[in-house]
Amino acid sequence: MKNQAESGAWVSIGAYILLSLFKISMGLYTGSQALTADGLNNVTDIIASTGVLIGLKISRKPRDDDHPYGHSRAESISALIASFIMATIGLQVLGDAIQSAWLGQAIAPNALAAAVALVSALVMFGVYAFNRRLADKTNSHALSAVSKDNLSDALISIGAAVGIIGSQFGMPWLDPVAAVIVSFLILKTAWEIFAEMSHLLTDGFQPKRLVQYRETMEQTDGVLAVVDLKGRMQGHDIILDAVIEMDARLSVEESHQITEELEQVMREKHHVKVTHIHVEPDSPES
Numbered sequence: 001m002k003n004q005a006e007s008g009a010w011v012s013i014g015a016y017i018l019l020s021l022f023k024i025s026m027g028l029y030t031g032s033q034a035l036t037a038d039g040l041n042n043v044t045d046i047i048a049s050t051g052v053l054i055g056l057k058i059s060r061k062p063r064d065d066d067h068p069y070g071h072s073r074a075e076s077i078s079a080l081i082a083s084f085i086m087a088t089i090g091l092q093v094l095g096d097a098i099q100s101a102w103l104g105q106a107i108a109p110n111a112l113a114a115a116v117a118l119v120s121a122l123v124m125f126g127v128y129a130f131n132r133r134l135a136d137k138t139n140s141h142a143l144s145a146v147s148k149d150n151l152s153d154a155l156i157s158i159g160a161a162v163g164i165i166g167s168q169f170g171m172p173w174l175d176p177v178a179a180v181i182v183s184f185l186i187l188k189t190a191w192e193i194f195a196e197m198s199h200l201l202t203d204g205f206q207p208k209r210l211v212q213y214r215e216t217m218e219q220t221d222g223v224l225a226v227v228d229l230k231g232r233m234q235g236h237d238i239i240l241d242a243v244i245e246m247d248a249r250l251s252v253e254e255s256h257q258i259t260e261e262l263e264q265v266m267r268e269k270h271h272v273k274v275t276h277i278h279v280e281p282d283s284p285e286s
Contacts, residue, residue: 008134008143009053012150015127016045019120026116032109034160034178035117037093041156041186044089045149048082052146055079072234076197079145083194086149090186097179109175114164121157124150139236139271145193152189156182205231213240213270220265222246222258224282237273240266248281255279 023039026032055078061071128150135144163178214226228243244262246255259277266272 006053006056008131008140009049009056009146011130012049012127012146013046013053015123016042016049019123020046023116023120026113027109030110030113030116032113032160032164032175033097034163034175034182035109035113037097037179037182038117038120038153038157038160040089040093041153041182044086044186045153047085048149049146051078051082051085052143056140056143072237073201075140075236076200076233079193080197080201082145082149083190083197086186086190086193090183090190093186094180094183097176097183109164109167111164111168114161114168117157117161117164121154121161124154124157128154145197148192149189152185156185159185200233203232205233209270213266213272216265216269217242217244217262220258220262222250222254223262227280234273238271240272240275241278242275243278243280245280245282248283 020039020042023035023042025039027034027036027039052075055074055076058074058078059072061067063071128147131143131147131150134140135147159181160178163174163181166174166178210229210231213231214229217223217226217229223244224247225245226242227245228241230241232239244259246258250258259279262277263275266275
């Protein structure tokens with residue numbers, strides 16, 4: 001699974017290298033700020049995707065003495081770093097575009113820039129579809145973040161094309177305005193990735209999922225009640241800590257058998273990697 005996730009990162013890197021070189025060179029040739037900004041956005045994507053690739057490789061390392069739970073969280077950390085890089089470039093693009101529009105330096109670029117932007121958008125939609133399917137298949141948070149970035153890049157290229165086309169009709173200021181929009185989309189994507197990864201790294205977990213897990217557990221034969229249930233993500237693996245109540249008259253072997261069945265149910269139905277279970281005896285009425 002991890003190898004498949006890495007292939008998605010490699011596809012993104014290859015596409016970004018080609019598109020960034022193409023967009024920046026054509027942006028300078030046609031005089032389009034929007035297309036140049038779009039190309040610079042792809043440069044950040046190269047750095048971000050490379051970081052994700054490194055994170056995926058680190059996450060494959062087996063557990064050791066000072067990493068008893070393995071290295072799975074390296075994926076989330078790499079995606080978090082990627083969000084910082086994207087935000088930095090987004091702010092730079094925003095500052096340059098605002099300065100150009102404010103000083104009245106905008107000129108209508110060559111219409112060829114719009115065609116370049118549209119072709120780039122089609123390429124990125126294809127890369128997005130590939131990585132989205134792969135992220136769902138491998139359950140990789142890092143690759144999911146990459147796919148979101150792929151989609152935003154496709155939309156950014158469309159926005160750049162609209163601004164370039166509009167600038168051809170006596171409104172040259174639309175080109176830097178498109179660059180401003182590009183920068184805001186970069187910043188939006190960076191924020192979404194940052195919010196999701198920081199939530200995971202601080203052991204955040206969706207309450208709705210815990211409700212589903214609790215219902216499944218309490219429907220398992222032998223489980224009288226779920227006293228406490230907590231969940232967290234270890235990379236792309238779901239880890240649960242559960243305190244369940246069982247009949248006090250059960251033997252240790254019988255209780256153990258029920259917990260084994262419960263772990264298997266959670267693994268098969270909800271794809272939970274590990275379910276840590278603590279058993280408490282029920283309190284029979286006197």
